[in-house]
Amino acid sequence: MRNRSRLRALLSGLLAVALAAPVRAEDGPNVSIIRDAEIEQLLRDYTKPVLEAAGIHTGAARIIxxxxxxxxxxxxxxxKIFVNVGALIEAKTPNEIIGVLAHESGHIAGGHLARGRQELARAAILSVAGMLASAGAIFAARGAFSRPNASVGMDSGGAVGILMGPQEAVKRSLLAYQRGEEQAADRMAVRFLTATRQSAKGMLETFNRFASETLFKSSTIDPYLQSHPLPNERISNLRQAAEQSPFFETQDPPALQARHDLMRAKLIGFTGDVGEVGRRYPVSDLSLPARYARVIADNRFGRLDEALAGADALIAAQPKNPYFWELKGQFLLEAGRAAQAIAPLRKAAGLAGPNATPIRVLLGHALVASDNPAYTDEAIKVLANATQRDEDSSEAWEFLSMAYFRKGDGAKAQLAAAEGLFVAGKYIEARTQASRAQTQFKEGSPGWLKADDILTYRPPGSE
Incomplete structure (x- = not known):
């Protein structure tokens, strides 16, 4: 049993390498998921035509x-397509990110995750067989050593080497499979971009960037121990396919580029330090993206009056931009002025439309935080709508629980709290709240059944 457990752990690790090579397991607790209505909508706009060309239902795929x-x-x-904010910040054009999203869509369209699991199952069988054969060789050798006058010896390191040999072969096999899937995704990405009359030049520029970075230099790399094709090989194959497209020189629409520039500025304003914001967007730069980044930085670094004045100036420049209204509301809410935040957040929600869940969650937060009973019903309506559109928003469930509590509806308050804890992965706490909620609902009712779903759920591997 002990050896089988070790083998299972090894193969699980290889699956992570093969299917999501850039993510390390130890990074998990330190990585946060970011919600932002403006960026999510832009990425949906980038991805929709590509997904349609790939034959992927646009409502089923999600960008995180x-x-x-x-x-x-x-x-x-x-x-689920996961995109690092670093990719969005460093990509100077929409086409660069669209190329990356097209590549990831190629993985989905090609069924690479499902086939990767099949490959892993096959590798497991091969590895077990190899380990058994190696163990047999060790036992035979030990039999020889036990005979009198044996002249050949083997230390424990040699035995471990024999056992590890098949596992190393399996690892190389899985990585070879991964490289093949990466190349297939590249080819599909070019096909999707051509079908949508877009250029693959952005993809090419992205891989050129990788090739120029030390991490991706291949002079001391064993090509058989890589999960992705080596940069020079990949660029050569991609260039040939990309340049054959009649749309290779196609440029991004100016309006899309403008939205992309605002997105990058927003991310730098929220994630960069004072030096980076000042370097990328000096005060001499009066463009809208530069002002956007500096306004956000003003609020982050304690200059609330300047931030609010800057937000008003942004709104004056683009009165129908919902994300400038959202920004002002966020500044006020974070400053403890929830009642004043409601009006700009209502305006933002109205302009952004029903898909802007993060804005609606922010509005619900402000309505609850205002401590005004007159806003309770509105808060419940706004937050209930947000949870229906996005069940994975733990914040929406949390504030909905508060609103129900204000309303005096303890059963729904505890059930909403349970839903929020469940979404956050806090299963023990979620079951506690669900148990309390269930006793207050009639058996078999929708609330009782939702609570029961949480109580009976067991996360994978917990059995």
Whole structure:
């Protein structure tokens, strides 16, 4: 049993390498998921035509922002595309990010995650067989050593080497499989971009960037121990396919580039230090993106009056931009002025439309935090709508629980709290709240059943 457990752990690790190579397990607790209505909508606009060209249902795929400044994106958990904010910051054009998203869509369209699991199962069988054969060789050798006058010896290191040999072969096999899938995703990405009359030049520029970085230099790399093709090989193959497209020189629409520039400025304003914001957007730069970044930085670094004045100036420049209204509301809410934040957040929610869940969660937060009973019903309506559109928003459930509590509805308050804890992965606490809620609902009612779902759920590997 002990050896089998070790083998299972090894193969699970290889699956992570093969299917999401840039993510390290130890990084998990330090990586945050970022919610932002403006960026999410822009990425949906980038991805929709590509997904349609790939034959992927646009409602099933989801893009998730990862709070990591490295340039990276990957697919995991079915049809979820994870994009690091570092990729969005460093990509100077929409086309660069669209190329990355097209590549990840190629993984989804190609069924690479599902086939990767099949490859892993096959590798498990091969590895077990190899380990058994190696063990047999060791036992035979030990039999020889036990005979009188044996002249050949083997230390424990040699035995471990024989056992590790098949596992190393399996690792190389899985990585070779991974490299093949990466190249297939590249080819599909070019096809999707051509079908949508877009250029693959952005993809090419992205891989050129990788090739120029020390991490991706291949002079001392064993090509058989890489999960991705080596940069020079990859660029050569991609260039040939990309340049054959009649849309290779196609430029991004100016309006899309303008939105991209605002997105980058927003991320730098929220994640950069004073030096980076000042270097990228000096006060002499009066462009809208530069002002956007500096206004956000003003609020982050304690200059609230300047931040609010800057937000008003942004609104004056683009009165129908919902994200400038959202920014003002956020500044006021974070400053403890929840009642004043409600009006700009209502305006933002109205301009952004129903898909802007993060704005609606922010509005619900402000309505609850205002401590005004007159806003309780509105808070419940706004937050209930947000949870229906996005069940994974733990904040929406948390504030909805508070609103129900204000309303005096303890059963729904505890059930909403349980839902929020469940989404956050706090299963023990979620079951405690669900148990309390269930006793207050009629058996078999929708609330009782929702509570029961939480009580009976067991996360994978907990059995």
């Amino acid at each position: 922002l990862v709070g990591d400044r490295s340039f990276n994106a990957f697919v995991a958990d079915g049809q």
